[in-house]
Each structure stands twice: as C-alpha cells, then as structure tokens.
Amino acid sequence: MTIQSFHPPARILMGPGPSDVNPRILEAMSRPTIGHLDPAFVGMMDEVKVMTQYAFQTKNEATFTISAPGSAGMEFCFVNLVEPGDKVIICQNGVFGGRMKENVTRIGAQAIMVENDWGTVVDPNALEDALKANPDASIVAFVHAETSTGAMSDAETLCKIAHKYDCLTIVDAVTSLGGSPLKVDEWEIDAIYSGTQKCLSCTPGLSPVSFSDRALERVKARKTPVQSWFLDINLLLGYWGSGTRAYHHTAPINTLYGLHEALVLLQEEGLENAWARHRKNHEMLKAGIEAMGLSFIVKEGDRLPQLNAVSIPDGVDEAAVRSALLNEYNLEIGAGLGALAGKVWRIGIMGYASNRKNVMYCLGVLDTVLAGLGADINTGAALPEAAKID
Ligand SMILES: *Cc1c(COP(=O)(O)O)cnc(C)c1O
Numbered sequence: 001m002t003i004q005s006f007h008p009p010a011r012i013l014m015g016p017g018p019s020d021v022n023p024r025i026l027e028a029m030s031r032p033t034i035g036h037l038d039p040a041f042v043g044m045m046d047e048v049k050v051m052t053q054y055a056f057q058t059k060n061e062a063t064f065t066i067s068a069p070g071s072a073g074m075e076f077c078f079v080n081l082v083e084p085g086d087k088v089i090i091c092q093n094g095v096f097g098g099r100m101k102e103n104v105t106r107i108g109a110q111a112i113m114v115e116n117d118w119g120t121v122v123d124p125n126a127l128e129d130a131l132k133a134n135p136d137a138s139i140v141a142f143v144h145a146e147t148s149t150g151a152m153s154d155a156e157t158l159c160k161i162a163h164k165y166d167c168l169t170i171v172d173a174v175t176s177l178g179g180s181p182l183k184v185d186e187w188e189i190d191a192i193y194s195g196t197q198k199c200l201s202c203t204p205g206l207s208p209v210s211f212s213d214r215a216l217e218r219v220k221a222r223k224t225p226v227q228s229w230f231l232d233i234n235l236l237l238g239y240w241g242s243g244t245r246a247y248h249h250t251a252p253i254n255t256l257y258g259l260h261e262a263l264v265l266l267q268e269e270g271l272e273n274a275w276a277r278h279r280k281n282h283e284m285l286k287a288g289i290e291a292m293g294l295s296f297i298v299k300e301g302d303r304l305p306q307l308n309a310v311s312i313p314d315g316v317d318e319a320a321v322r323s324a325l326l327n328e329y330n331l332e333i334g335a336g337l338g339a340l341a342g343k344v345w346r347i348g349i350m351g352y353a354s355n356r357k358n359v360m361y362c363l364g365v366l367d368t369v370l371a372g373l374g375a376d377i378n379t380g381a382a383l384p385e386a387a388k389i390d
Contacts, residue, residue: 022262025262077192090111091140097143104141142158178198191209306354325366
C-alpha cells in the first residue's frame with residue numbers, strides 16, 4: 001500500500017486550542033523558506049519582536065519567541081528565574097498551575113501552593129496570606145486565563161501584592177494574549193509567556209515571551225547556571241537580541257512567517273477591537289447556552305470570554321455529544337480536563353474562530369445533537385436568544 005498525502009478534514013475548531021487558523025497565515029507559511037541568518041529573515045524577526053511588544057503592551061527589550069509551544073514558554077520562565085532552593089508561591093485554580101508546580105520542583109526549588117477551587121479566580125487575600133507566611137519567597141506565579149476552567153484572574157492586583165513583598169511575577173497568558181485585556185507594563189508583570197494557537201489563531205508551536213528589566217537583573221544575579229541550555233535566556237538574547245546575531249538553533253522559519261502574519265492581522269484589527277470581539281461573541285454564546293437551560297461553571301464577572309466551561313445536562317454521555325459534533329458536523333469542542341473531566345464541555349471562541357457565524361453554528365448543532373439524544377434542554381430556544389445580541 002502506498003501512503004498518500006495527508007488532507008485533514010475541514011473542521012471548525014471551538015475547543016481549548018488550537019483555534020481555526022486564518023487562511024492569510026497559512027498562505028504566509030507556504031512562502032519559500034530562507035536561511036535563518038539571512039538579513040531578510042533577521043529583519044522579519046525584528047518586526048515580530050515589535051509587534052509582540054504591541055500585543056503584550058510592553059516596551060521590554062527582552063521580548064521574543066521561544067521556538068516551541070506554550071509549555072516551553074512556561075519552562076523558559078521558570079528555569080531562568082528559579083534556582084535550586086528558591087521558594088516559589090504558585091496560585092493554582094486549574095490544570096496549568098499544577099504544571100507550574102512540576103516545573104518548580106524539578107528545578108529543586110520549593111513550591112508553596114495557594115489552592116483555589118477549580119472554576120474560581122485566584123484569591124488575592126490567600127496570596128497575601130501566603131506571602132506573609134513565607135517572607136523568603138522570591139517568585140509568585142499564576143495563570144491569567146485558566147483554559148481548563150474558563151476563569152480569568154485579576155493579574156494586575158496579584159502582581160501588586162507580589163511586588164509589595166518583593167517577589168517577581170511569572171504570568172501564564174497563553175489563552176489571554178489577543179483575546180482579553182493584558183497590559184504587561186501597566187500591570188508590572190515581570191515574566192510572561194503565551195502561545196500562538198489560541199487567540200492569535202496561528203499554528204501551534206511557538207511561545208511569545210517577555211522579561212522585564214527586573215527579571216533580567218534576577219537572571220544576572222543567579223548563583224547557578226540556567227539548568228536548560230535550549231531555554232537559557234542569555235543564549236536566546238544573543239539570537240533574538242539586537243546586534244550581531246549568533247547561531248543558537250535554527251528558528252522554525254515558516255512558522256515564524258505565520259506568527260508575523262498573525263501579528264499583522266492583530267495590528268490591523270487593533271488590540272482593543274480584538275478584545276471587544278471576543279467579549280461580544282461570548283455574550284452571544286452565553287445568551288444561547290442559558291436559553292437552552294445550560295449553565296456556566298464560572299460565576300459571572302470572572303468568566304473568560306474566549307473559553308466557556310459549560311455544564312452537561314443530566315444523563316447525557318458527554319463524549320458521545322463531542323463525537324457527534326465532530327463526526328457529523330465537523331465541529332470540535334473540548335472535554336473537561338483534570339478535576340472537571342466528564343463534568344463540563346469547554347467551548348473556545350478564540351481568534352479567527354471567534355465570529356458570529358461560528359457561535360450560531362455551535363449553538364445550532366449542539367441544540368440538534370442534544371435534542372436527538374433526548375436531553376432535558378429547551379430545544380429551539382438558543383438561536384433566537386443569541387441572535388438578539390448585536
Ligand atoms: C494551552 C495552554 C498552555 C500550553 O500551551 P501548549 O502550546 O499546549 O504547550 C499553557 N497554559 C495555558 C493556560 C494554556 O491554555
């Protein structure tokens with residue numbers, strides 16, 4: 001048998017990521033590969049840097065892209081800022097805080113966990129109590145937009161509290177970048193990482209990152225070398241920084257063309273407009289979901305517009321619903337993760353996938369599939385309610 005070229009089915013991606021990729025980005029990625037030290041490519045990297053600064057709302061010089069997915073951006077922040085024996089406070093309210101803990105313990109540092117119920121935001125008072133109880137802590141880390149639950153924490157307040165106790169902050173903005181207000185300089189975030197496949201609607205595999213001057217000073221003051229060679233910021237700045245570019249690794253050239261185009265698209269739309277679009281499409285989905293008789297697990301006001309964790313009606317086989325959506329309607333939504341496995345669906349309305357047409361389609365097919373299974377919902381109510389939001 002001869003294996004043939006792979007042609008993926010035409011899905012609509014409304015899960016926790018990846019999101020639908022804008023065709024302009026795919027087109028950009030199909031352009032000819034050039035050398036990664038070619039002056040033309042170096043010029044493009046500089047533009048990626050400037051546009052990433054805009055997306056993060058920062059003037060940080062140390063703003064660039066890790067050649068690996070969001071998880072590597074997370075590891076990049078921890079391996080550069082944490083040394084063996086350090087104490088790190090991690091505020092956990094979902095899956096990704098658990099991964100932060102894993103990073104810290106593998107470094108040989110101590111993770112002090114501040115646990116919040118899944119589906120709630122990080123409690124600033126609990127953070128402050130932990131800081132008082134651990135005056136020797138040096139870093140506070142938390143997830144801005146918890147994709148596993150759909151809760152958005154108050155990053156600005158958490159950073160203020162951390163700084164009051166002389167701690168640097170590491171913030172996960174994988175799902176917030178390009179989808180919800182995020183202001184690195186104004187909120188005084190010290191180290192931040194994101195991903196390309198959520199609200200930027202690029203292909204997966206890159207992690208935009210940024211370090212403040214304060215974070216760079218901390219790196220300089222390290223007593224031990226950075227544990228990871230690939231993620232050592234000192235070496236990466238020699239590759240991404242201004243001046244002569246030294247070979248570190250071969251950048252994923254075509255993926256970076258894609259990120260460049262994604263950031264051009266973000267500039268064209270305007271950051272505030274992108275945030276407003278994600279909010280509006282969430283309002284539409286919410287109107288439909290609630291009309292159907294389903295509910296959100298996160299309380300109003302704490303919800304992440306681009307990731308909606310929705311309750312499953314009693315007696316419904318949630319996996320069967322997701323399979324029907326995928327196989328019969330080419331629509332992907334997400335399953336619950338960790339403590340919420342089997343308890344919620346996660347509907348993402350991120351980036352290019354965040355539009356009116358998709359929200360109506362998702363509500364319509366969800367209604368149809370649930371009604372077909374005899375679920376206890378208000379069939380036919382979702383679309384008229386959602387259509388009222390404009
Ligand atoms: C998706 C996600 C990650 C991991 O990103 P990958 O690109 O899958 O490695 C980390 N944190 C959050 C909050 C995410 O949503």
